[in-house]
Amino acid sequence: MASIRISGLHHRYEPDAAPVLEGVDLELGDGEAHAILGGSGAGKTTLLHLLAGLLHPSAGTIEFDGREVTGASPAERHVAQVFQFPVLYPALDVAGNLGFPLVNRGWSAAAVRRRVGEVAELLSIAALLTRKPKRLSLFEKQLTAIGRALVRPDVALVLLDEPLTAVEPAAKWRLRQALKAVQDELGLTMIYVTHDQTEALTFAERITLLHHGKVLQTGSPEALYQQPAHEAVARFIGSPGMNLVDGEVSAGSIRCNGQVLGTTAAADGRCLLGFRPEWAAVGDRGVPVTVRTTRALGTLSGVAAGLVTAELDGKVIHVQQRLDGLVGNQARLLVDPSRILLYRDGWLVNDATG
Amino acid sequence: MLYIRALDLGGPHAFSHHFAEGAITVVLGRNNAGKTRLARAVAGLDPSRPGTVFINGADVSTLSARRRRVGLVYQAFVNYPNWSVFDNIASPMKAAGRGRDRDADEMARTVEALADRLQIGDLLDRLPEALSGGQQQRVAIARALAQQGDVLVMDEPLVNLDYKLREELSLQLREIVQSDGLTVLYLTSDPKDAFTLGDEVLLLQDRTKLQSGTPLAVYNAPVSAAAADLMSDPGVNRLGEQILVRPEHLRLAPSADGDAVFEAEVNSVETSGAETFLHCRVGGADWVARLPGMADVQAGARARLYVAEDDLIRFD
Amino acid sequence: MQRANNRAWLAVAPVVLVVAFTAIAPLMTVVNYSVQDIFDVHTRLFVGLDWYRETLRDPRFLEALARQLGFSALVLALEIPLGIWIARCMPLQGRMTVAFLIVLAVPLLIPWNVVGVIWQIFARPDIGLLGAAVTALGVSYNYTSSALDAWITLALMDMWHWTSLVALLCFAGLAAIPPAYYQAAELDGASRWQVFRHVELPHLKSVLTIAVLLRLMDSLMIYTEPFVLTGGGPGASTTFLSQYLTSMAVGQFDLGPAAAFSVLYFLLILLLCWLFYTSVMKRGDEAA
Numbered sequence: 001m002a003s004i005r006i007s008g009l010h011h012r013y014e015p016d017a018a019p020v021l022e023g024v025d026l027e028l029g030d031g032e033a034h035a036i037l038g039g040s041g042a043g044k045t046t047l048l049h050l051l052a053g054l055l056h057p058s059a060g061t062i063e064f065d066g067r068e069v070t071g072a073s074p075a076e077r078h079v080a081q082v083f084q085f086p087v088l089y090p091a092l093d094v095a096g097n098l099g100f101p102l103v104n105r106g107w108s109a110a111a112v113r114r115r116v117g118e119v120a121e122l123l124s125i126a127a128l129l130t131r132k133p134k135r136l137s138l139f140e141k142q143l144t145a146i147g148r149a150l151v152r153p154d155v156a157l158v159l160l161d162e163p164l165t166a167v168e169p170a171a172k173w174r175l176r177q178a179l180k181a182v183q184d185e186l187g188l189t190m191i192y193v194t195h196d197q198t199e200a201l202t203f204a205e206r207i208t209l210l211h212h213g214k215v216l217q218t219g220s221p222e223a224l225y226q227q228p229a230h231e232a233v234a235r236f237i238g239s240p241g242m243n244l245v246d247g248e249v250s251a252g253s254i255r256c257n258g259q260v261l262g263t264t265a266a267a268d269g270r271c272l273l274g275f276r277p278e279w280a281a282v283g284d285r286g287v288p289v290t291v292r293t294t295r296a297l298g299t300l301s302g303v304a305a306g307l308v309t310a311e312l313d314g315k316v317i318h319v320q321q322r323l324d325g326l327v328g329n330q331a332r333l334l335v336d337p338s339r340i341l342l343y344r345d346g347w348l349v350n351d352a353t354g
Numbered sequence: 355m356l357y358i359r360a361l362d363l364g365g366p367h368a369f370s371h372h373f374a375e376g377a378i379t380v381v382l383g384r385n386n387a388g389k390t391r392l393a394r395a396v397a398g399l400d401p402s403r404p405g406t407v408f409i410n411g412a413d414v415s416t417l418s419a420r421r422r423r424v425g426l427v428y429q430a431f432v433n434y435p436n437w438s439v440f441d442n443i444a445s446p447m448k449a450a451g452r453g454r455d456r457d458a459d460e461m462a463r464t465v466e467a468l469a470d471r472l473q474i475g476d477l478l479d480r481l482p483e484a485l486s487g488g489q490q491q492r493v494a495i496a497r498a499l500a501q502q503g504d505v506l507v508m509d510e511p512l513v514n515l516d517y518k519l520r521e522e523l524s525l526q527l528r529e530i531v532q533s534d535g536l537t538v539l540y541l542t543s544d545p546k547d548a549f550t551l552g553d554e555v556l557l558l559q560d561r562t563k564l565q566s567g568t569p570l571a572v573y574n575a576p577v578s579a580a581a582a583d584l585m586s587d588p589g590v591n592r593l594g595e596q597i598l599v600r601p602e603h604l605r606l607a608p609s610a611d612g613d614a615v616f617e618a619e620v621n622s623v624e625t626s627g628a629e630t631f632l633h634c635r636v637g638g639a640d641w642v643a644r645l646p647g648m649a650d651v652q653a654g655a656r657a658r659l660y661v662a663e664d665d666l667i668r669f670d
Numbered sequence: 671m672q673r674a675n676n677r678a679w680l681a682v683a684p685v686v687l688v689v690a691f692t693a694i695a696p697l698m699t700v701v702n703y704s705v706q707d708i709f710d711v712h713t714r715l716f717v718g719l720d721w722y723r724e725t726l727r728d729p730r731f732l733e734a735l736a737r738q739l740g741f742s743a744l745v746l747a748l749e750i751p752l753g754i755w756i757a758r759c760m761p762l763q764g765r766m767t768v769a770f771l772i773v774l775a776v777p778l779l780i781p782w783n784v785v786g787v788i789w790q791i792f793a794r795p796d797i798g799l800l801g802a803a804v805t806a807l808g809v810s811y812n813y814t815s816s817a818l819d820a821w822i823t824l825a826l827m828d829m830w831h832w833t834s835l836v837a838l839l840c841f842a843g844l845a846a847i848p849p850a851y852y853q854a855a856e857l858d859g860a861s862r863w864q865v866f867r868h869v870e871l872p873h874l875k876s877v878l879t880i881a882v883l884l885r886l887m888d889s890l891m892i893y894t895e896p897f898v899l900t901g902g903g904p905g906a907s908t909t910f911l912s913q914y915l916t917s918m919a920v921g922q923f924d925l926g927p928a929a930a931f932s933v934l935y936f937l938l939i940l941l942l943c944w945l946f947y948t949s950v951m952k953r954g955d956e957a958a
Contacts, residue, residue, distance in 0.1 A: 040487070040516050054853055075859050083850040090872040100868075104859040138385075148858070168385055168543045173588045173642070177633060180622060196517040202624035202631065222648060225627025238628060239521055278628060278646070293528070296570050297549045298602055301609070301662045304570060306549065309525070318525075 002064040002156040002189055004028040004051075009060035011046055020046045022213040024060070031187040033180070035204035037197060037236065043213040044193045048159050051191065052079045064156050080149035081159040085166045086141035088133040088148075094120070095129040098147050105152070119147045122182055139171045146179060150188060160192040164199060176203060197237050201225065209233050225276075231346045234274050240307075243280070243317040244343065247273035254340055257313055259287045262337030266350045274341035277320040282308045286334035292316070294323050356505050356537045361395055361405030363388040365561030368405065373554075378531065378538040380552035380569070382545060382584055388561035389541040393507045396539065398422045409504055425498030425506040429513050431490035433482040439493050440465055440478040446501040468496040471530055488519035495530065506531060507539045524550055545587045548572075557584050582667055588631070591641040596669050601631075603665040604643035606657060613660040618643070622653045632657065697936070703929035721930035731931065733906065734914040735938075741821075741910060742889040745828045749885060750878070752829065753836025758870070760841055771841075774834040782831075786898025789827040793899075813900060817907035820900050824908055827895055832888070836881045843877035844870060879950050883943055890939050911935055 009024040021043045028034050038044050049055040051062065053074040061070045069077050080101070088097050098119055099112040107115070120126040123143050133141055142163060149158050163179070164172045180203065183190055194200050200207050201221040208218040209232075217229040228234035234242035247256040248270045254262045256273055282289065289310040297306040304323045309316060312333060319333070342350040356373040363369050365388060373379050383389050394400045396407060398419035406415050414422050425446075433442050443465045469475045472492040474485075482490050491511060498506055508531075512520040528551055531538050540551055548555040548569045555572050557564035565572055565581045576582035582590045582598050591599040593616075608615075618634040618641065625631070630649040634641050634657065643659055651657055704722070707715040725731050760770045780788070795801040795812050804811045813823040851869045860868065893912040896902065902909035915935060919928035 039518055052853070052857060054856065074856050079857060081854065081857050083854065085848075085850070087848075087850045087854045089868040091868060100860070101858040104861070104864065169545070169587050170384065170543075170583075170589060176624075177622065180624075184622075194517075198517075198626045201626040221625050221627055236518060239626075240525065241518070241521075276628070295550055297546070298600070299570065299574060300603065300665070302664055 003030040003032075003066075004157060004189065004191075005061075005063040005066075006051075007061050007063075009047075009050065009062070010058045011043075011050060011055070012058050019058075020213050021050075021057075024210070024213070024215055026208055026215065026218065028189060028191070030065075031189055032206065033183050033190045033192065033204050035192045035194060035200035035207045036210055037194060037200040037207055038210035039195055039236070041212070042210040044195075044210055045161065047210070048081070048161055048191070048193055051157065052081055052159055053077050078152065078154055078156040079159060080152065080155050080157075081161065082142070082146050082149045082163045084162045086133075086138065086145045088141060088145060090133055093130050093132050094125060094136070094144050097133070097144055098129075098151050100148060101152050115151060115153070119151050122185060123147050123178055139167055139175060142167060142175060143178060146182070150182060150186060156189065158188050158190045160190060162194050162196075163192075164194075164196075172199075179203070198239065201237070209236060211236075227341070227348065228274070229348050231272065231274075231343050234341070234343070238276055240277060240318045242274045242276055242341075243315075243319075244272045244274050245312050245315050245317060247271060247342075249342065254337075254342070257287050261287070261335055262340050264340075264342060264350050266342050269344070271349065272343040273335075274343055275335045275339060277307070277318045279339045280317075280319045280333055280335040281321050282310060282319050282326065282331045282333055284332055286332040287312065289317070289331055289333045291326065291329045291331050294326060296323055355408070355410050356396070356539075357408040358392075358396070359406045359408070361392070361407070362403060363391045363395075363561040367562050369561075369563055371556060371563060371566065373537055373539065375537055376535045377553035378528065378540055378551055379554040379556055379566075380548040381539055381541045381556045381558060382543070382548050383541075383558035384543055384584070386561075387558040389543075389558060390509060391561065392558070393426070393509045393539065393541055396505065396507055397424045397426045423501055423503030423505075425501040425503055427491075427494050427498045427506070427508040427511045429510045431482070431487060431494055431514070433490060433493050433497065435482055437481075438478065439469070439474060439480055439482070439485070442482065442493050443468055443478075443496045443500050445497060464500065465496075468499055471499075472496045473526075486519075488515055488523060491515065491523070499531070499533075499536075504535065505537050505539070507541070509541045510543070511540075513542075527551055545585050548585060555585070557581050559584065576667060579669070588642045588644070590667075591636070592639055593637070598667040598669075599641070599661055600665065600667070601642045601644040603661050604632075604641075604645070604659045605661065606645065606649060606651070606659070608660045609662060612663045614663060614666060616641075616659045616661075618657045618659050620651055620653055620655050620657055623649070623651055625649075632659075634659075700929045700932050703925050704933050705926075705930075707926050717926065721926045722934065725927055725930050725934060730906070730914060731911075734909055734911050737907075737909065738890060738911045741824070741892070742886060744821075744825055745832070745889050746882065746885055748825065748829055749833045749836050750882060753833050753881065754840050754874070754878075756833065756837040757840035757844055758866070760837075762845055771838070774837055777831050777834050780831075782894040783898050785827065785831050786895040789823065789830075789895070790899050793823045815904055817904055820904060820908050824896055824899065827899065828889065828892070831895070832885060836885065839877050839881045840874055843874040847873045875950075879947070882946065886946060887939060887943055890942065911938075 004027070006024055006026040009021055010019055011021040012019045024047065036044055036047060046055065050057050053069070053072055056071060061068055063069065064077065089100060092100065095116050098116045102112045102115060117126065120129055123146065125140065125143055125147065128136065128140060136144065146163070164175055167175055176199070182188070192200065192203050204221065206218060206220055207224055209216045209224065211232050217224060217233050224233060224237050228237060228242065231244060234244065245256060247254060249264055249266050250268050252263050252265070253260045254264050254273060261273065282291065289312045292309045292311060295307045296304040299305065305321065306323055308319045308321060308326065310319065310331070310333065341348055355375045359370050360368040361370070369392070381389055381392060391400070395403050395405065398414070398417060401418070406413055408414065409422065434445065437445065444461055447461050447464065466475065469478055472495060474489055474492050474496065477485060477489060482493060485493065495511065512524055515523065524547065540547065552569050554566060555569045556566040557572065559580055564584070565577045572581065573585050576585065579590065579592065579598055586600055588601050591601060593599060616636045618632070618636045620632050620634045622633045623630060624633070625648060628647070630645045630647065632643040632645065632649065632651060634643065636659070705716060705718060707717045761767050792798045793801045793813055795805045801811060811819050813819045847869065852865065855865045855869050891912055892910055896908050896910065897913060900908045902913050915928060915931050918924050918931060
């Protein structure tokens with residue numbers, strides 16, 4: 001296990017091509033579960049390859065435990081990786097797959113068997129040890145691939161590249177639980193790359209949001225959810241993402257469509273007002289909105305609750321709430337005044353600690 | 355109108371169903387539940403599968419896929435790679451013999467209207483390879499709609515998209531495919547789609563129909579534990595054989611006097627910002643509680659979980 | 671259900687008819703000849719399995735059979751590993767790949783008798799580039815007089831002609847392996863040999879099965895090239911089954927024995943291919 005420090009990492013694939021990563025700085029504590037979140041083209045896969053040593057950066061340094069490894073080969077770094085789809089050696093059984101990295105490093109047969117047994121026990125796949133990959137379910141295959149990634153006791157860093165993509169929703173929960181259990185048990189330093197914000201937020205202690213090759217924010221799931229530092233983070237985190245509507249600040253009050261929504265210490269001027277779908281309510285008070293649709297997502301004590309989609313000043317907003325009492329399509333929107341976030345030039349300008 | 359009678363999906367019972375006319379039916383099932391077999395049978399891609407398919411009262415079982423006019427959208431983004439977006443969308447109309455002479459203007463108008471509806475109106479001259487995954491799938495959906503048939507089948511169309519693109523398109527999809535009289539089958543393994551997209555939901559398990567009805571009706575009154583489980587993410591919690599508790603109905607504080615109470619041992623806590631998931635042991639079973647917002651509970655702690663009496667699902 | 675099944679049969683009917691006329695009917699004619707002694711168009715005698723017995727006891731048939739099996743085994747043993755090796759050395763993409771593919775495709779485009787002629791000249795010890803070069807090195811070499819030299823020349827010619835096919839098939843197989851497998855192997859500290867053994871070879875299995883089958887069938891039927899190059903000599907040292915058969919059927923008009931020979935020859939090829947295919951499939955199932 002190792003602590004990781006990345007400083008000023010730049011990468012471009014061809015000397016005259018557009019940069020894929022532009023000055024990425026990142027620090028991970030020993031044994032930290034960290035997620036890197038971003039859409040396609042954010043540079044996630046490039047960052048993973050740079051960490052694994054499969055690529056070398058155009059500029060910047062990577063340190064493991066204070067030792068620079070920027071130019072080191074994958075074998076010298078002791079990095080393991082789990083891929084999007086289960087990558088297994090087809091001719092080897094589960095035990096052979098789990099033991100493969102150990103055999104390559106000259107372990108004795110008895111030591112390999114002991115370690116493979118331990119890891120299989122940890123992941124509850126001991127009963128599958130003599131099976132060939134062909135006879136495993138997708139779930140069991142990915143579990144085996146995870147096992148192979150953490151079989152080496154000296155592994156410095158485990159990289160997970162969207163490891164749950166291939167499995168169906170019901171199995172995702174079990175696989176993520178298994179992953180977290182071994183992370184806790186072994187204290188591994190893990191970097192989990194994904195475009196799925198729920199996966200990132202539920203897996204990691206800290207998250208880095210990567211956007212067009214730049215880090216927009218690094219922080220706890222709570223920080224990214226409650227206080228997104230940038231508009232793009234606000235939109236990306238949350239399902240659906242944060243509502244952002246036009247507004248302005250004048251003389252300490254936050255205004256939208258002429259109505260005062262709250263107060264702030266931020267300077268006067270136009271800005272975007274951000275609020276999460278569950279920080280607002282559509283009812284008979286507040287700013288006028290036009291309700292487009294309501295969709296129930298379940299019931300609580302017999303009352304349907306779900307998502308209201310409405311239009312405010314030409315912008316679509318989503319509000320999560322109880323659906324009783326909504327009649328017609330003309331309604332009003334009320335936002336929790338202590339939670340309104342203000343964005344100017346993309347960045348958060350107020351510190352609404354609600 | 356789409357009616358399927360005694361279709362052999364390979365399960366213990368043949369499949370029969372009246373699909374709600376002009377509505378979106380979300381067909382929900384896990385891998386190998388028979389979703390894709392159903393889609394292929396409706397589209398006419400499996401002519402040898404026993405069973406009868408009626409569209410608008412006419413038996414189309416003997417018609418080839420070409421003549422059924424059923425639109426089909428796949429998981430993969432299937433477009434003609436050497437045709438522009440415009441030609442791709444126009445292709446079903448051209449195949450039907452339109453697009454010549456006087457019809458050309460009308461066809462162009464239809465293509466442009468569809469492209470606008472899918473927000474790809476300014477991409478009409480591009481080739482599919484120059485588009486993002488989300489845009490490619492929009493082209494495929496527009497092409498399926500251009501078929502102007504009575505039935506549209508979508509087989510997990512969003513599963514290969516990035517999460518944010520998936521969310522965006524799924525929130526728009528209802529408005530996009532809702533048009534006069536079009537019956538839509540939307541195949542998925544994600545219970546959330548049933549609520550966000552479906553007028554009706556049809557549960558499939560082991561190639562057999564489990565239950566159908568409006569999403570809320572199926573949610574509130576599942577016919578079996580398996581049906582409740584299919585409509586839940588994460589899966590439902592079981593209290594013996596007869597009682598089920600949905601993860602989102604559990605609370606850390608009582609809301610009324612009559613609440614049922616469970617002693618739980620918290621194994622792990624996951625938070626997604628909007629929600630907190632407690633994974634715990636309750637009476638020898640693994641449970642999940644899905645709580646709104648941040649919950650102040652640590653792994654290893656004991657917690658009391660409350661649920662309103664009328665939220666319990668009971669089977670007799 | 672009934673209706674659906676009947677339609678399926680109708681769909682298959684054209685194929686059945688074509689196969690019946692092109693394959694089964696001529697084959698049955700041959701089988702018919704193989705059990706009769708034919709003197710002229712109107713005079714024929716039923717002889718049962720006599721021709722088969724005679725063929726199987728014919729020492730020249732048995733020698734040709736042994737040579738045939740030896741030759742097939744030799745070229746397979748050379749061409750398959752060499753083809754894999756060439757495919758592995760090829761760059762997976764870029765301009766060089768195209769150049770490689772074109773060079774590899776050239777031998778496959780040359781008519782078989784032309785291949786024979788090319789090598790006949792190429793290997794001549796007096797004026798051929800190869801033959802003269804080897805002779806100049808002081809090695810005694812003449813494929814028209816030495817049986818060993820004839821075999822070496824034939825094997826080289828077959829490799830030159832057909833290794834490309836194996837290499838192209840393997841290249842297609844290698845190109846289809848997702849890069850993640852190589853990355854995983856690199857992170858797992860696998861050696862080059864282990865990457866080949868555990869990543870490439872398993873993914874090449876189905877492609878190699880096809881390559882071996884094609885080369886097995888084809889080498890068992892080899893006729894044109896040795897006919898042009900050595901004419902079956904020196905002596906009978908490069909006379910394979912097909913050449914012996916031709917000399918029987920065309921040269922001597924022994925239609926009955928030739929027909930029995932043909933049936934045996936056909937069954938042999940069928941048997942060997944079937945044995946190979948089922949053993950590969952069976953091992954695949956056990957591994958599963």
